[in-house]
Amino acid sequence: MSEPLLALRGLNAWYGEGHALHGVDLDVFPGETVTLLGRNGVGKTTTLRAIMGLIRKRTGTTTFGGRDLMHMPLHHVARAGLGFVPEERGIFSTLSVDENLNLPPVVAPGGMSLDEIFTLFPNLKTRRNSQGTKLSGGEQQMLAMARMLRTGVKMLLLDEPTEGLAPVIVQRIGEVLAELKARGMTILLVEQNFRFARRIADRFYLMEHGKITASFPVGELDQRMALLGEVLGV
């Protein structure tokens, strides 16, 4: 097997004195889509924030393409090829849709052109001049994803992109992710909705209380249903 693109070993993270991650081990291989499942508050968002370096109080090792992320300044992580789509979407209210879309600097060649992005997200094209936060929740989610696709990042970290959205929009986001996957994008997806995730994920990690407690390929999802139902409370 090839080397993992993203590798976490014994990752611990703290909010002040609050110990949120207790030794997370996780791999994502090039071109893979991996889904991180877990109940509210188990540390999924914290994992993504610790990978990006948005949380600085952390120990363990995190490598991306063989490069150490732990000692990298925050603004070098995106340049290394990691694109972050946060749970709260992070659309800027003082920027137009166009400005939001063009904000993240291009870090490598091979990103999508604006035309390709507007083919994928036609809504954004018609709302180009609107204030970013005037978009609907679904459109803001698409904008948050779209702006990372321009930049040429090799891997996306997506935090619950379907949370609180209508089924047709969830469907659309699923199609977009499938399209990205087909283009060879590596994806780490945080989701509580594993019925959505199973359509695109290659592998799953299950997180409980800041630790990974199970890991399995998508083919084993059905036989794990009982466990998942119990752990996720669905």
Place this chain on the structure above:
Amino acid sequence: MIFGIPLQAFLGQLLVGLINGSFYAMLSLGLAVIFGMLKIINFAHGAQYMFGAFVGFLLLQWLNIGYWPALVLAPLVVGVVGMVVERTMLSRLYSLDPLYGLLFTFGLALVIEGVFRYCYGVSGQPYAAPDALSGGTNLGFMFLPNYRGWVVVSSLVVCLGTWLAIEKTKLGAYLRAATENPKLVQAFGVNVPVLLTLTYGLGSALAGLAGILAAPVYQVSPLMGSDLIIVVFAVVVVGGMGSILGAVITGYVLGLAEGLTKVFYPEASNIVVFVIMAIVLLVRPAGLFGKDA
């Protein structure tokens, strides 16, 4: 005659108000830009304004460099010194309570003013307007000293230009985004620490530019900044922290309000800005253009 006041006197005071308003606008603009990004109230702003005027004065004294080159060099020097201060000292305080930044810039103001007071005393030094702008123009309804007209026009251009740069350019978009959520902008790969340095440099340079523009109007003195900055802080309170356009508009309006008060009730002209500030604080504590109002 207007309300029993001779038109000449009325327009004359309005012009004085507009001149003062031009400086209030430029200075509160710089304060608003710095506060938006750094979340620090730059108490050194008045000292930086004074420093700008002194750079012009000293360039002339020591090197015989005149007004026009000084108009570029003064903001440049003040801006670069500002950037060095931000990089070496101010940036160390970002992780602490904003109060530390305020205290630091307050101390910095005392140091800068103390140095100039030690060297030049408290009396003002004259600084002549350039020949091209000496004299005046008869507008028919009033006599306009050319240099004052120049101050009003340059201030308008600078304020409008800064506003456009922030609203319409890519760098401005970085600035606005980083004002909202600096961590996320940095996680996108933007070097936000450098952006902060540039912002402090820009705000300081605006103060320096106001200083060199003011030199021929008010004379150059170590105290010129501390006299003005109190009023400018009141302007910022009235306009609301963090609104660029609000800071500029409020600056001009309060300058004019001061001028008008001189016409109708001269005794109150020094306090009218503070009266307005008190009223605004009662009615709209976040300021006229403030976000939480």
